Each structure stands twice: as structure tokens, then as C-alpha cells.
Amino acid sequence: MIMNEKLPSIRIDQTGYASGLPVHVAALKGGTLNVFDAEGKLVKKIDGVTPVFDQASEDKVCICDIGILYEGDYMLECGGETRKISVKKDPWQSVTNALIKGLYFQRCGCELKEKYAGRFTHPACHIAPAALWEDKNVKLTVTGGWHDAGDYGKYVGPGAVTAAHMIYAYMLCRKGCEDRINIPESGNGAPDILNEARYEIEWLLKMQREDGAFYHKLTKAQFAPFIMPQDDLMQEYLMPVSHCATAAACALLALAYRAYAKIDPVFAFKLISASVRAAEWLDANPGFVPFSNPEGVRTGQYGDGNVNDELFWASCELFASTGETKYLKAAEKYYSQGLNLTEYGWSDVSGLGAVCCLFVLKEKAGEILYDRLKEEYTEKCRRIGAISKSSGYGTALAPDKYSWGSILHIMGNAMSMILYEMLTGDTSLRNAVLLQWHYALGLNALDTCFVTGFGERPVMNIHHRPSGADGITDPVPGLISGGPNKYHPYPQTRERLADTPPAKYFLDETMSADTNEIAIYWNSPAIFVGAFFAALCK
Ligand SMILES: [Zn+2]
Numbered sequence: 001m002i003m004n005e006k007l008p009s010i011r012i013d014q015t016g017y018a019s020g021l022p023v024h025v026a027a028l029k030g031g032t033l034n035v036f037d038a039e040g041k042l043v044k045k046i047d048g049v050t051p052v053f054d055q056a057s058e059d060k061v062c063i064c065d066i067g068i069l070y071e072g073d074y075m076l077e078c079g080g081e082t083r084k085i086s087v088k089k090d091p092w093q094s095v096t097n098a099l100i101k102g103l104y105f106q107r108c109g110c111e112l113k114e115k116y117a118g119r120f121t122h123p124a125c126h127i128a129p130a131a132l133w134e135d136k137n138v139k140l141t142v143t144g145g146w147h148d149a150g151d152y153g154k155y156v157g158p159g160a161v162t163a164a165h166m167i168y169a170y171m172l173c174r175k176g177c178e179d180r181i182n183i184p185e186s187g188n189g190a191p192d193i194l195n196e197a198r199y200e201i202e203w204l205l206k207m208q209r210e211d212g213a214f215y216h217k218l219t220k221a222q223f224a225p226f227i228m229p230q231d232d233l234m235q236e237y238l239m240p241v242s243h244c245a246t247a248a249a250c251a252l253l254a255l256a257y258r259a260y261a262k263i264d265p266v267f268a269f270k271l272i273s274a275s276v277r278a279a280e281w282l283d284a285n286p287g288f289v290p291f292s293n294p295e296g297v298r299t300g301q302y303g304d305g306n307v308n309d310e311l312f313w314a315s316c317e318l319f320a321s322t323g324e325t326k327y328l329k330a331a332e333k334y335y336s337q338g339l340n341l342t343e344y345g346w347s348d349v350s351g352l353g354a355v356c357c358l359f360v361l362k363e364k365a366g367e368i369l370y371d372r373l374k375e376e377y378t379e380k381c382r383r384i385g386a387i388s389k390s391s392g393y394g395t396a397l398a399p400d401k402y403s404w405g406s407i408l409h410i411m412g413n414a415m416s417m418i419l420y421e422m423l424t425g426d427t428s429l430r431n432a433v434l435l436q437w438h439y440a441l442g443l444n445a446l447d448t449c450f451v452t453g454f455g456e457r458p459v460m461n462i463h464h465r466p467s468g469a470d471g472i473t474d475p476v477p478g479l480i481s482g483g484p485n486k487y488h489p490y491p492q493t494r495e496r497l498a499d500t501p502p503a504k505y506f507l508d509e510t511m512s513a514d515t516n517e518i519a520i521y522w523n524s525p526a527i528f529v530g531a532f533f534a535a536l537c538k
Pocket of ligand 1: 229
């Protein structure tokens with residue numbers, strides 16, 4: 001992106017709008033917003049458009065609610081500029097499907113065949129046995145799973161939350177994520193979103209040590225250069241086990257047990273057995289030790305200084321799957337120690353435990369984990385709605401929160417507001433949720449669609465090794481960029497962007513991992529949000 005490039009003064013969802021939902025655009029010039037249909041007839045007119053200062057972008061901007069439009073193409077005109085939008089019955093199913101398929105493109109240990117992958121095919125990668133870091137003579141076969149992000153590492157905690165987002169998307173927004181997406185398992189009787197999640201879960205099972213603990217990650221000692229995965233032949237290592245990885249896997253496997261129980265009871269039994277063994281290891285090893293990279297290891301650390309949120313989530317899911325009250329008691333204990341109930345990322349998974357209490361256990365969770373938790377949760381959601389209201393673009397992220405992977409927080413906050421609506425029936429945060437989804441798809445200070453393969457101005461140069469090394473101009477489709485990051489940028493980014501405001505602290509450049517990397521666990525909350533809207537459009 002050329003920083004001084006003049007961007008259009010009308011910002012839109014570049015993938016279109018739904019005919020059953022209000023249409024919002026952002027206008028950076030004031031006056032009257034006219035809406036013309038395909039025949040040039042004026043169909044709506046909004047007077048008094050008055051842009052106001054937005055702190056995160058330092059733009060003057062006004063969100064305009066055009067209301068409901070019928071299917072068709074429209075021309076918007078405001079302040080002497082025009083921009084075309086399209087309104088469709090169901091504009092976002094294709095985006096949601098692509099975000100799910102994006103995970104297929106991250107598959108490791110198998111060939112991506114042309115039949116499924118189109119131009120983005122490659123031979124099987126990372127199929128050599130892995131060595132145990134602590135005893136390098138021990139070799140184990142741990143193939144499968146998804147490449148985590150722009151690199152080729154595979155990490156248990158991040159993988160567990162990604163699969164959990166997908167399972168909950170299927171449980172709570174089913175109609176928006178039950179399409180076939182042309183993966184090898186399509187048509188096997190199971191929904192593809194669960195087929196895709198299972199590819200990761202099968203690998204997670206291989207990451208469990210005999211005593212029940214989970215290895216923290218399977219990576220090399222260093223990141224590979226920008227080469228294709230099949231050319232990355234450096235030795236992979238099973239890094240030491242960790243509490244956070246074990247507890248996150250324990251939670252996910254207990255959740256997955258319920259998701260796959262009817263599809264494949266034998267597989268589901270394996271999942272719950274592995275979950276219980278992980279819980280037993282956690283019980284027997286209560287002294288929490290945060291993971292840090294062993295000396296000489298430079299790949300992603302995913303070091304997490306707190307395991308209470310993982311233990312809370314695991315206790316909730318185990319109670320939901322086994323009914324054993326000891327897990328309920330444990331969950332109550334972790335809740336009483338204080339949790340961030342609207343966080344769903346790899347470092348804080350409290351929100352996933354909250355979802356289990358509020359949508360799975362419900363009254364069975366009891367007074368503390370249902371009534372009290374619900375009150376706290378809904379209050380936090382209202383506060384998220386207020387953050388969106390105070391932003392010029394309607395973005396539910398405070399100006400000082402644009403850090404690495406800001407898209408996670410924006411999509412996570414959208415998830416919270418969706419869950420609020422499902423929980424209370426109150427639709428007053430719906431427009432705020434829409435604005436987070438539109439943010440991802442182009443209605444933002446950068447006029448950029450953050451999902452590859454979509455929109456007039458999509459990200460093109462994501463930090464993603466296959467996209468950088470495959471010789472194809474277009475990036476691998478269906479991957480979401482982390483987006484602006486003013487608070488932990490690389491020094492070279494700071495040198496380039498200096499005082500650029502937070503919501504514009506972004507470089508669409510391959511080497512900008514700090515602003516333009518992709519990650520499996522950024523795709524997955526976007527899948528949840530997309531599935532919610534795709535379901536609404538049915
Ligand atoms: Zn691989």
C-alpha cells in the first residue's frame with residue numbers, strides 16, 4: 001500500500017450487503033448521501049451527513065445507516081464522489097465458506113490436490129518423523145494438523161482454540177456453516193466445518209504424551225525461509241509439554257466429544273478419554289510452569305503466563321461432557337478468581353468457558369456459573385457495544401488496543417455481541433456486530449478487505465510462506481490478515497509509519513508479519529461471525 005495514496009471517501013463492505021439487513025457505509029465527506037439504483041433513479045437520500053473526528057484513525061468520518069435496500073446494484077454519491085455497492089440475498093456465505101476452506105489450505109502432512117486446491121496445490125509436507133527436543137534420539141511420527149500462521153509451526157493451544165471456534169460456530173450458527181466446501185471429506189455425511197476441524201483434532205491427539213500431558217508445539221528450532229512447505233526439510237521437534245497446552249487440549253477434546261458423538265462414536269470416545277487423561281495429569285501436576293522456548297529455539301513461543309482460564313474452560317467442558325460435579329466445583333473455583341469472560345484467543349480462553357456455561361450447561365451450571373456469570377457477561381458485552389459507538393468507523397476496539405493481530409479482538413468482540421443477542425434476545429447491538437464484520441471486509445480506515453480473495457481492494461501480500469513462495473500473484477484465498485498494529489510493531493515498521501494513527505498502522509507487505517500475517521485462530525472467530533450473518537440471510 002502506498003501511504004499517500006488517495007482513498008475513496010465512501011467506505012463500504014466490499015463483498016456486498018444483505019437485502020434483509022440495514023446497509024451501513026462510512027462517509028468521510030459531509031453533505032447529502034444519495035443512493036441511486038441501477039436505472040439511475042434516486043431511491044434514498046440522507047441529509048446532514050456530518051463526519052466527526054475518529055481518534056483511532058484521525059479521520060473525520062460518519063457512519064450512515066441507509067436502511068434496507070432490495071437486491072441489486074446501487075450507486076452512492078456523497079460530497080462529489082461516487083461508489084458502487086451491491087446488495088444480495090446472501091452475500092456472506094461465500095466469504096464464510098472461504099474462511100473455513102482457508103484452514104484446508106493450511107493442512108500439513110498431506111498433498112493439496114488440484115481437485116480441491118485449484119492453483120494452490122503442493123505435495124505432502126513435513127512428513128519426516130519428529131525428534132523429541134529433550135532426547136533427540138527419540139523419533140515419533142506426528143504428521144497432520146494445520147500450519148499455524150505464516151510459518152510452518154504447529155502449536156497445541158492455538159490449534160485447540162481454532163477448532164473450538166469452529167465447533168461452536170457449528171453448534172450455535174449451524175445454518176451459516178453447513179455447506180460443502182470441496183475438501184477430501186466432503187460428502188462423507190458429516191458437515192465440512194467439522195470435517196476440517198477434525199483434521200486438526202486428529203493431530204492434537206498425536207501431541208499427547210503417554211502420561212496425559214501435551215507437548216506445547218511441534219516446530220523447528222528456527223523459522224523456515226520463504227519456501228514452499230514441501231521444501232522445508234529442517235528437523236522438526238516435539239518441544240516440552242506445558243500446562244497451558246495440556247489444559248487447552250483437555251477442554252477442546254471434551255467439547256469435541258459432544259460434537260462428534262453422533263458422527264463417529266468410536267472417535268468421540270477417544271476424544272473424551274484423551275481429555276480425561278489430560279485432566280488427570282493436570283491434577284497430578286498442579287505447580288504451574290509457563291512455557292518458554294528452550295535455549296536455541298526461535299519459533300513462536302505462545303508463552304502464556306496464566307493457566308486459570310484454560311483450567312476454567314476445561315472444567316466447564318468436562319462437566320458438560322461427563323456430568324461429574326468435581327468439574328463444576330473446579331470451574332466455580334477458577335471463576336471466583338476472576339476471568340476475562342469475553343476473551344476467546346489462545347492466551348485467554350475464558351470466553352470459551354463462558355460460552356459452555358451460557359449455551360451448553362445453562363441452568364445446570366447453577367447460580368454462580370449461570371446467573372452470576374450471565375450478568376457479568378452481558379454487562380461486558382454492553383461495554384463492547386459502547387466502544388463501537390464511540391468509534392468513528394464503529395470499530396469495537398479502543399484506539400490504544402491496536403496491537404499484533406488486532407483482528408482477533410475485533411472479531412472476538414463481534415462474537416461477544418452476537419452471543420449477547422442470542423442470550424438475551426435484545427438486538428440493540430446488532431448494528432455494532434455488522435460494523436465489525438464490515439470492518440473485516442473493507443469498511444475501515446484503510447479501505448482494505450482483510451480477507452484474501454475478496455473485495456475490490458483485498459490484502460495481497462500477506463505474511464504467509466506458501467503465498468510468498470508459490471509464484472502465483474494472488475495470495476492463498478480465504479485467509480484473514482491480523483491488521484493494524486501500532487503497539488508491538490517491528491522497528492522497521494515504526495521507521496516507515498512513525499506517527500501514523502493506530503487504525504492505519506498497517507503495511508500490505510510480505511515481510512510485515514507484525515501487521516499482515518495470517519493465523520488459523522484469526523480465521524476461526526471470523527468464521528463464527530460470518531456463519532452468524534450467513535444464517536440470518538437464509
Ligand atoms: Zn507442513
